[in-house]
Amino acid sequence: MGLLNDILEKLLSNFLSLKEDDWVEWISQLNNWRDDCDKFNGCHFILKQMPRYPQHPNCQCRLEKIENPIPNITAxxxxxxxxxxxxxxxxxxxxxxxxxxxxxxxxxxxxxxxxxxxxxxxxxxxxxxxxxxxxxxxxxxxxxxxxxxxxxxxxxxxxxxxxxxxxxxxxxxxxxxxxxxx
Ligand SMILES: [Zn+2]
Structure with missing residues (x-):
């Protein structure tokens, strides 16, 4: 349980360092739970308009900060x-x-x-x-x-x-x- 808490704590502190206008790629930790996490895998969101994070207790999805998307280039x-x-x-x-x-x-x-x-x-x-x-x-x-x-x-x-x-x-x-x- 200690290791898991360490992982979650790291994910959360990364999340808390982001600002609301930052863009992120949602990287799911694939699992068999019936959650929505898999649907977001690889998707790009602005932090202020994205799925609730973390999605659920023990959600190990990761948010990777990305450059703002550019029409027809990265979006x-x-x-x-x-x-x-x-x-x-x-x-x-x-x-x-x-x-x-x-x-x-x-x-x-x-x-x-x-x-x-x-x-x-x-x-x-x-x-x-x-x-x-x-x-x-x-x-x-x-x-x-x-x-x-x-x-x-x-x-x-x-x-x-x-x-x-x-x-x-x-x-x-x-x-x-x-x-x-x-
Ligand atoms: Zn998740």
Whole structure:
């Protein structure tokens, strides 16, 4: 037990030396416990918006301080165009999203434009730590990023988007529209 306490104490003192705007890579100590630690392995977070650390008693995950991420160099946003073509603009879902985007002047033909808009804005914001940690899902940590979607009328709307955090600075779009932000 003494050795374990030493390890935990070292991990904790390392953690306490970090500042809230520091970026870290979460390095999990793989185990068979039914915890969320494995989902965070290799993922990059700003300290002020990351999973609770330590996750649980005897959590031996390690946080390694890293350089602030740089868009398209050490961080990437992955946004599948089908989130627009087969979801937002699909007739399959009667949830108002298609009407909303169409009211802003967009059609399915604008999917590539929207994909690019989402990627560039979210990547900038993720790299600034301008996101909200939303908790662990079934497989990944989830974050919310607010972006500005310009309607063709000239007005802009602040839209909440949902992203999964993947290892090595990658985020992946899960929800292109989860409501408006103030
Ligand atoms: Zn852990």
């Amino acid at each position: 990437n946003a992955n946004c599948d165009i089908r989130k627009f073509t087969d979801y937002i603009f699909s007739d399959k879902y009667d949830d108002g999203k298609k009407d909303l985007f169409e009211n802003w002047g967009y059609t399915i033909a604008d999917s590539a434009y929207l994909q690019q808009l989402f990627v560039s804005q979210t990547l900038q914001k993720y790299c600034k730590g301008d996101y909200i940690y939303k908790g662990a899902g079934k497989f990944y940590a989830h974050i919310e990023i607010v972006i500005e979607v310009p309607a063709k009328s000239g007005k802009s709307y602040r839209v909440k988007t949902g992203w999964a955090v993947l290892p090595k600075g990658e985020i992946k779009l899960t929800t292109p529209f989860s409501g408006f932000s103030n």
